[in-house]
Amino acid sequence: MEEEGIVFRTGTDVGKDIKAQKLLQDFDRVVLACGASNPRDIKAPGRDAEGIYFAVDFLTANTKSLLNSGFEDKKYVDTRGKALVIIGGGDTGNDCVGTAIRHGAKTVTQIEMMSKAPDQRAQDNPWPQWPKVCKTDYGQEEAIALYGHDPRIYETTVKEFVKDKKGSLKAVKTVKLSWEKDPESGRMVMGEVPGSEQTLEADIVLIAAGFLGSQDYVAEAFGVERNERTNVKTAPGEYQTNIKNVFVAGDMHRGQSLVVWAIREGREAARAVDESLMGYSNLVVQ
Structure with missing residues (x-):
């Protein structure tokens, strides 16, 4: 053309x-x-910490550096030996899991807001409907083989990005979520579960929370x-x-x-x- x-x-x-x-x-x-x-951002305290990247930026830089120089140019986010937290599921989140593992990440944790889908079809999801079941893709499969467990944590969101004295990311504070009925609208909404806060080590966070x-x-x-x-x-x-x-x-x-x-x-x-x-x-x- x-x-x-x-x-x-x-x-x-x-x-x-x-x-x-x-x-x-x-x-x-x-x-x-x-x-x-x-990209959809995560508005939480400490968002300006060094070490937080959008997932597509991470994946794009990785692919370009690989194709252009075999990683010799160092123009990518190296996760070797790092504790990684990925916010979001879907194909993009899975690609981040797989890429980080192949770099040699120390740990990989994937946070998802939604509940875990059933392992088998529910009675209200018969064939030929699309199967609404838990999908374990190549990234999660590699994580399970390497670390011995599924990297995903369900019904969870980030409350705070924790920085060290130099402004670099060192941890994320999370909280569990549950579905609750809004008394005003009558709609089901997700609310925080009191006392469920947890702190995860994190040198790098990748945001794979969808697009706007x-x-x-x-x-x-x-x-x-x-x-x-x-x-x-x-x-x-x-x-x-x-x-x-x-x-x-x-x-x-x-x-x-x-x-x-x-x-x-x-x-x-x-x-x-x-x-x-x-x-x-x-x-x-x-």
């Missing part, structure tokens, strides 16, 4: 090197597909509205934003999801753009 004259630019160029207004002037339609890489939609500067540059989940807003099943000629697709539209959904939305957005330009579309989305 580059040989044909197509110029690729990263999403970080938009609103900085390239102004959104110029794109709207130079092109008939613009599709925003910049992902949902705005797209980066602010891209959405703000185009003036597109966002919904309560901070994703770019469209009418249900549509891809046209509130700004004329600006469309959206993928994670920026639906939030963090699987690549198959990004492919599907890309095709549907292309059809919507085609209809916008031509008044009809022969594109078939399967």
Whole structure:
């Protein structure tokens, strides 16, 4: 495609090197597909301690250093001999567990707010529904083989990041959580369990607590509205934003999801753009 004259630019160029207004002037339609890489932070005392990183930053730096220099450039967070705490589950948290272990971490603990899923299907989760069972992925499997136990602690959150005199992280204070009924709304919410505080040794913390939609500067540059989940807003099943000629697709539209959904939305957005330009579309989305 580059040989044909197509110029690729990263999403970080938009609103900085390239102004959104110029794109709207130079092109008939613009599709925003910049992902949902705005990480959810953990607002707890001591958050400014040295040694706390977002999980994706940790994983990205690790991969770049490995591919570029075989780790010789030292441009990554080395967990060798360190006590590691990972906040959050999912695929990202699991990748952090596996990467830290392969570095040679001393200990790895993974904290999850939610309850542990059952090991087998519950009666209210029959086939062919998606099995809502506890998933032990490669990272946890390697931790179990190396340390002799599952690294995950469930129904737990961080109350404080503990710093030493130099401002470096040395521990995290956690508390257990339980589901309680809110007397005002009647909804079930998670509350702290009194007396369940615990202190875990931690030289490094990796935050894998999910994402909060797209980066602010891209959405703000185009003036597109966002919904309560901070994703770019469209009418249900549509891809046209509130700004004329600006469309959206993928994670920026639906939030963090699987690549198959990004492919599907890309095709549907292309059809919507085609209809916008031509008044009809022969594109078939399967």
